[in-house]
Amino acid sequence: MSPPLLIVENLTVSYPSAQTPALSDLTLNLQRGERLGLIGESGSGKSTLARAVAGLLPRGTSVAGRIEWPALNRPAEPGRDIGFVFQDAGASLDPVMRVGAQIAEVVRADRNLSWHEANKSALDLLAAVSLPDPATLARSYPHQLSGGQRQRVAIAAALAGEPALLLADEATSALDTIVQAEIAALLDRLVRERNMALIFITHDIALASNLVSRIAVLQDGRLVEEGVTHDVITRPSRPYTRELLAAHWELPAP
Amino acid sequence: MKRPVRSLSGMVGIAILAALVLVAVFAPLISPGDPLAITARPLLPPLADWAHPLGTDRLGRDLVAGLVHGARTSLAVGLAAAVASLMIGSIIGTLAGFLGGWTDEALMRVTDAFQTVPGFLLALAFVSVAGPSLPVIVLAIALSAWTGPARVARAEVLSLRERDFVASARVIGMHPLEIAFREILPNALPPVLALSSVIVAAAILTEAALSFLGLGDPNRVTWGGMIAEGRAVLRSAPYLSIIPGIALVLAVLGVYLAGEATVERAARRVGHA
Amino acid sequence: MPRALRLIRRRLLTSIPVLLIVLIGTFLLLELAPGDAVDAYLVSSGGDAAMIEALRTRWSLDASPLARLGAYLWAVLRLDLGWSVSFSRPVLDVVLERLPNTLLLMGSATFLSFSLGSLLGVAAGSRPGSWRDRLLSIGSLALYAVPGFWLGLVLAVIFAVRLRWFPLSGIETIASGKQGLARVADIAWHLALPVLSLGIIYCALYLRMMRAGMAEVWRQDFTLAARARGISRHRIVWRHVARNALLPLVTMLGLQSAAILGGSVVIESVFSVPGLGRLAQEAVSSRDTPLLLGIILVSAVLVILINLAVDCAYAGLDPRVGGSEAA
Numbered sequence: 001m002s003p004p005l006l007i008v009e010n011l012t013v014s015y016p017s018a019q020t021p022a023l024s025d026l027t028l029n030l031q032r033g034e035r036l037g038l039i040g041e042s043g044s045g046k047s048t049l050a051r052a053v054a055g056l057l058p059r060g061t062s063v064a065g066r067i068e069w070p071a072l073n074r075p076a077e078p079g080r081d082i083g084f085v086f087q088d089a090g091a092s093l094d095p096v097m098r099v100g101a102q103i104a105e106v107v108r109a110d111r112n113l114s115w116h117e118a119n120k121s122a123l124d125l126l127a128a129v130s131l132p133d134p135a136t137l138a139r140s141y142p143h144q145l146s147g148g149q150r151q152r153v154a155i156a157a158a159l160a161g162e163p164a165l166l167l168a169d170e171a172t173s174a175l176d177t178i179v180q181a182e183i184a185a186l187l188d189r190l191v192r193e194r195n196m197a198l199i200f201i202t203h204d205i206a207l208a209s210n211l212v213s214r215i216a217v218l219q220d221g222r223l224v225e226e227g228v229t230h231d232v233i234t235r236p237s238r239p240y241t242r243e244l245l246a247a248h249w250e251l252p253a254p
Numbered sequence: 255m256k257r258p259v260r261s262l263s264g265m266v267g268i269a270i271l272a273a274l275v276l277v278a279v280f281a282p283l284i285s286p287g288d289p290l291a292i293t294a295r296p297l298l299p300p301l302a303d304w305a306h307p308l309g310t311d312r313l314g315r316d317l318v319a320g321l322v323h324g325a326r327t328s329l330a331v332g333l334a335a336a337v338a339s340l341m342i343g344s345i346i347g348t349l350a351g352f353l354g355g356w357t358d359e360a361l362m363r364v365t366d367a368f369q370t371v372p373g374f375l376l377a378l379a380f381v382s383v384a385g386p387s388l389p390v391i392v393l394a395i396a397l398s399a400w401t402g403p404a405r406v407a408r409a410e411v412l413s414l415r416e417r418d419f420v421a422s423a424r425v426i427g428m429h430p431l432e433i434a435f436r437e438i439l440p441n442a443l444p445p446v447l448a449l450s451s452v453i454v455a456a457a458i459l460t461e462a463a464l465s466f467l468g469l470g471d472p473n474r475v476t477w478g479g480m481i482a483e484g485r486a487v488l489r490s491a492p493y494l495s496i497i498p499g500i501a502l503v504l505a506v507l508g509v510y511l512a513g514e515a516t517v518e519r520a521a522r523r524v525g526h527a
Numbered sequence: 528m529p530r531a532l533r534l535i536r537r538r539l540l541t542s543i544p545v546l547l548i549v550l551i552g553t554f555l556l557l558e559l560a561p562g563d564a565v566d567a568y569l570v571s572s573g574g575d576a577a578m579i580e581a582l583r584t585r586w587s588l589d590a591s592p593l594a595r596l597g598a599y600l601w602a603v604l605r606l607d608l609g610w611s612v613s614f615s616r617p618v619l620d621v622v623l624e625r626l627p628n629t630l631l632l633m634g635s636a637t638f639l640s641f642s643l644g645s646l647l648g649v650a651a652g653s654r655p656g657s658w659r660d661r662l663l664s665i666g667s668l669a670l671y672a673v674p675g676f677w678l679g680l681v682l683a684v685i686f687a688v689r690l691r692w693f694p695l696s697g698i699e700t701i702a703s704g705k706q707g708l709a710r711v712a713d714i715a716w717h718l719a720l721p722v723l724s725l726g727i728i729y730c731a732l733y734l735r736m737m738r739a740g741m742a743e744v745w746r747q748d749f750t751l752a753a754r755a756r757g758i759s760r761h762r763i764v765w766r767h768v769a770r771n772a773l774l775p776l777v778t779m780l781g782l783q784s785a786a787i788l789g790g791s792v793v794i795e796s797v798f799s800v801p802g803l804g805r806l807a808q809e810a811v812s813s814r815d816t817p818l819l820l821g822i823i824l825v826s827a828v829l830v831i832l833i834n835l836a837v838d839c840a841y842a843g844l845d846p847r848v849g850g851s852e853a854a
Binding site for chain 2: 541544545546548549552556559560665668669671672673674675676677680681683684688782785786788789790792793796807808810811812814816819820822823826827830831
């Protein structure tokens with residue numbers, strides 16, 4: 001069996017101002033091309049885990065434990081090995097830079113291409129995330145796009161470094177239901193076509209269940225349940241997971 | 255990591271300011287007699303005679319006496335001009351924000367007009383037409399400094415206008431102007447007052463520049479006037495211009511630092527509440 | 528470019544009432560001043576009682592204040608800013624003659640303060656809280672407390688009197704007969720100290736704004752997103768953080784134009800630069816009120832024009848301005 005892509009072992013993370021650690025003694029691993037759903041309420045430590053994996057924790061944060069990338073044989077580089085998609089796509093784009101240039105800049109930084117090649121590659125990426133008329137769209141600014149279009153642009157920027165892992169942190173939560181489903185379908189297709197691993201972070205267990213093969217449930221910074229998606233959904237072993245499931249099913253159908 | 259340095263600079267500011275106020279208040283005790291009187295031989299260099307540690311000017315007037323009494327003028331003008339511009343600014347800002355509509359539009363265009371004319375030129379013209387005396391100078395400086403407080407007060411009043419306590423004042427039938435000045439203005443004041451150190455500092459600098467150009471109160475010693483006086487002998491006795499300038503820099507710096515520390519402390523208090 | 532045109536039209540429309548208020552203000556100051564235009568004219572040209580009456584009627588000085596205001600506005604509209612006693616020439620001619628020198632001084636000082644200030648601001652703001660940052664912040668605050676005219680005198684003592692590197696006063700060597708580049712170099716040599724004294728003080732302002740702006744931008748998500756995408760720190764600092772933090776500085780450029788014009792009054796006096804500021808001081812000392820008010824009026828128009836230019840520049844730098852209808 002080939003070595004796993006990512007190993008997280010006994011990870012504990014504490015922010016300088018907080019009383020309790022944001023993550024305690026968390027162990028997790030991920031195979032190449034595997035899809036993992038990370039579920040939990042807000043404040044459960046999902047985003048901290050994502051940022052720790054991507055190396056984006058703020059300075060002054062104390063980190064204990066190991067994060068290793070056996071399949072890479074080196075520490076992962078942001079952009080080149082990990083594509084990160086944020087919740088608020090509008091805020092994750094520079095408001096005064098054309099979106100084409102923002103993607104091309106990532107291509108250039110991660111793949112050492114010339115500006116000319118990077119610009120061409122940016123157009124391909126915009127087409128890959130199913131945006132119509134990439135040439136025109138590349139010349140627009142973030143504020144001229146819809147929320148769904150912005151998230152597609154942000155996904156294109158995350159793909160630009162051809163990473164082995166796509167990390168989507170509540171990437172669909174800020175969107176309305178229809179667009180949410182479209183973006184989820186897009187992620188599903190991209191991960192399959194490009195043979196990437198996916199960590200899909202959400203509080204919406206139902207949305208995750210359509211997308212991932214394995215689910216990990218976080219509560220108060222601890223991993224409380226982990227298993228194959230079908231098992232976790234049909235036979236949750238923890239009351240917390242049952243609550244998360246119940247909270248979803250009780251919602252009126254859209 | 256940041257706080258100790260910040261509060262240290264705040265302490266330095268308050269210390270400078272306190273020393274300055276003491277000197278200004280006790281000027282007649284520290285340096286009795288008329289600071290414009292001739293007390294020694296002219297152009298005595300600094301540190302040559304312990305009766306006149308910083309030397310004398312072209313006419314033989316003591317530099318220390320000038321600095322001590324000049325502190326009075328600088329501080330008095332700075333404070334008075336700041337009080338005047340804060341008052342004018344908050345009244346106009348409150349009226350504009352509270353009344354809205356055409357009044358607001360008209361008052362804001364007036365504010366624009368005062369911001370379009372270079373403040374120093376306006377002060378220069380006003381003093382030149384009305385004649386140089388302390389009240390005229392104070393008014394001249396306030397004439398260009400009230401626009402900042404007016405804009406801040408207006409913005410604050412706009413955000414307060416729809417609050418519950420204003421609505422309840424309306425319900426009990428308070429007169430609109432009474433609501434504006436007794437209910438809203440006091441609540442809008444803190445951010446306006448946060449501007450005061452910057453305005454005091456700018457007023458001290460403007461007064462100095464006016465005096466430097468010969469438009470200060472001729473019956474008072476001013477630091478700006480001393481700098482101008484020393485200019486005539488800039489080649490042979492540069493200390494005459496440089497020393498009062500250092501006093502000016504220290505005074506303005508003291509006001510800035512103390513003001514920054516006060517605003518920061520106020521912000522922290524609000525943050526904790 | 529319809530976006531820029533819309534902006535220009537809006538700015539010009541709001542400028543009309545502002546200019547009108549400025550005119551009423553200068554008229555009031557003119558009324559307040561002792562003596563009237565005829566007295567001033569007679570001082571310089573002489574004349575008998577009949578001529579005085581004729582002039583008073585022609586210039587509507589015997590009319591009601593409102594009619595006089597009307598006459599004043601009508602005259603200004605025809606670009607007639609009155610008669611300068613001390614120069615025995617029309618005010619507008621004298622003012623326009625001095626304007627280029629002030630524009631040169633202001634422009635160079637603004638360029639110096641803006642470029643140096645924003646660069647140092649990037650140096651301070653690229654690593655908030657570092658020693659470099661704290662040193663620059665405290666230094667700029669100290670600089671902000673320095674009166675420009677005094678800094679000018681100190682620089683003059685050091686570089687003109689002691690070291691003799693730069694001339695003490697004037698804008699160019701008198702009757703040197705220099706032409707072309709030699710003349711440009713001569714003027715630059717004369718303006719070096721005035722530009723430095725005026726520019727360094729405002730440099731502190733831009734430094735502090737840039738630093739604060741960068742701290743603000745660092746807190747926004749897209750800087751973290753850029754890091755997550757593997758963009759180098761150098762590029763994030765310059766291309767994203769500094770670029771976004773620059774926008775409020777550009778606005779400040781317009782707001783500060785009135786202040787820097789006021790500041791040049793004193794600096795021109797220190798270095799005897801024959802510009803508007805020096806002219807204002809001359810007008811004050813010779814009690815030439817029409818000239819002084821003419822300077823104020825021209826300065827106000829200048830400030831409005833500068834703000835117009837700054838608005839256009841801003842629209843070019845920030846795609847979000849006024850573009851909502853176009854999208």
